[in-house]
Amino acid sequence: MANQLFIRNGILLTMAEDSSVIENGSLLVEDGEIRALGPAGSIPMPARARVIDAAGCVVMPGLVNCHTHLPMSLFRGLADDLPLDVWLFEHIFPAEAEQITPASVRKWARHSCEELLLSGTTCCCDGYFYGDGVAEAALLSGIRMVAGQGVIDFPAPGVPDPKQNVAAAVEFVRRWTGRSSLIMPSIFCHSPYTCSQATLVTARQAARDLNVLFQIHVAETGAETTKIPRCGDRSVVRYLDDLGIIDDTCLLVHCVWIDEADMAIIKKRGAGVAHCAESNMKLAAGIAPVPGMMDAGITLGLGTDGSASNNNLDLFQEMDMVSKLHKAACADPGVLAARKVVTLATLGGARALGLDRKIGSLTRGKRADIILVNLGKPHLVPVYDPFASLVHGAKGSDVTHVIVDGRMVVENGELTGPDRS
Ligand SMILES: [Zn+2]
Numbered sequence: 001m002a003n004q005l006f007i008r009n010g011i012l013l014t015m016a017e018d019s020s021v022i023e024n025g026s027l028l029v030e031d032g033e034i035r036a037l038g039p040a041g042s043i044p045m046p047a048r049a050r051v052i053d054a055a056g057c058v059v060m061p062g063l064v065n066c067h068t069h070l071p072m073s074l075f076r077g078l079a080d081d082l083p084l085d086v087w088l089f090e091h092i093f094p095a096e097a098e099q100i101t102p103a104s105v106r107k108w109a110r111h112s113c114e115e116l117l118l119s120g121t122t123c124c125c126d127g128y129f130y131g132d133g134v135a136e137a138a139l140l141s142g143i144r145m146v147a148g149q150g151v152i153d154f155p156a157p158g159v160p161d162p163k164q165n166v167a168a169a170v171e172f173v174r175r176w177t178g179r180s181s182l183i184m185p186s187i188f189c190h191s192p193y194t195c196s197q198a199t200l201v202t203a204r205q206a207a208r209d210l211n212v213l214f215q216i217h218v219a220e221t222g223a224e225t226t227k228i229p230r231c232g233d234r235s236v237v238r239y240l241d242d243l244g245i246i247d248d249t250c251l252l253v254h255c256v257w258i259d260e261a262d263m264a265i266i267k268k269r270g271a272g273v274a275h276c277a278e279s280n281m282k283l284a285a286g287i288a289p290v291p292g293m294m295d296a297g298i299t300l301g302l303g304t305d306g307s308a309s310n311n312n313l314d315l316f317q318e319m320d321m322v323s324k325l326h327k328a329a330c331a332d333p334g335v336l337a338a339r340k341v342v343t344l345a346t347l348g349g350a351r352a353l354g355l356d357r358k359i360g361s362l363t364r365g366k367r368a369d370i371i372l373v374n375l376g377k378p379h380l381v382p383v384y385d386p387f388a389s390l391v392h393g394a395k396g397s398d399v400t401h402v403i404v405d406g407r408m409v410v411e412n413g414e415l416t417g418p419d420r421s
Pocket of ligand 1: 067306
């Protein structure tokens, strides 16, 4: 007997290529896959299907958070109001050396997965150490995850000898390849200023050989080039491209300090970019040229970054901030309209992670990563444009139901994940 879920009476925001909206729609999930969707009455309701009445709700693809460090929720609010260098080297790295253990990674990654699911994120792309603990937490929570094992050229949690950093990441990828359809292992080089050329090239080649996503923080601050030996007067993007790092299985995180020539390289290579507006604002890193990247046709998704630099994982709040930040920066209210921002947080993110054939839109044949958002709450009434309501009004706490791969993991705002059912 097929496992069926039938959602009816909702406003379907498909976020598919045509970005169609179905005012009163139904959607059928069967064995974890979206089998049919359309206006009310167009899809027969199977007699044995579990039925969700979505009256008053938006039904949309689950949000995709393209950049997180989940265990760092442990450091939420630890060292606020500091520049990136001071924050990272004087507070975060020492705190990690002291407090990060396999047990704390598992505990705080799990905590973060719950925060993500409760606020409507069904897929995230993480990069951290003790990657096994993060991936295990994801499995237990039921979220979909690209799980990256960190690579850095100094002793790191779980990798005391930096000479073993790439080997440890390769072993992690091998352990997790094929273990669960929801967990996609990955290699995450911290940055061009904490990884040598040799480390970058070796890790990049390993990710290619293993056919997994390669992630790296890039051009987060204006001073980054001065911290990279042998970068010279090249931009960070040019430096990485000269090393052969950038291609279409590469996720470049931040890209705040890039120019048009850099954008041309990123577009030509087909790399994805994770835009983390709130983290960039909080650390005063700068404002990424998002409208320019969109004009250049760069694949772009949104990320919250870790909770130590945000300080939450709520992509609804991030969407609101992204829209308003770039309107203000460009002195143009037409920049990053709500529908565009929702696209970045769904299909855009899925594309940036190379997962758009599986997720990112309500499309027949894709996996069923779906959320319901209650538009009936006082702060969301009335609704003239559901996209505007989602971006400028909704909060993560307005999400009522979350489905990942056809499995209900949040119901009526409460977690019901695999180890709870
Ligand atoms: Zn980060």
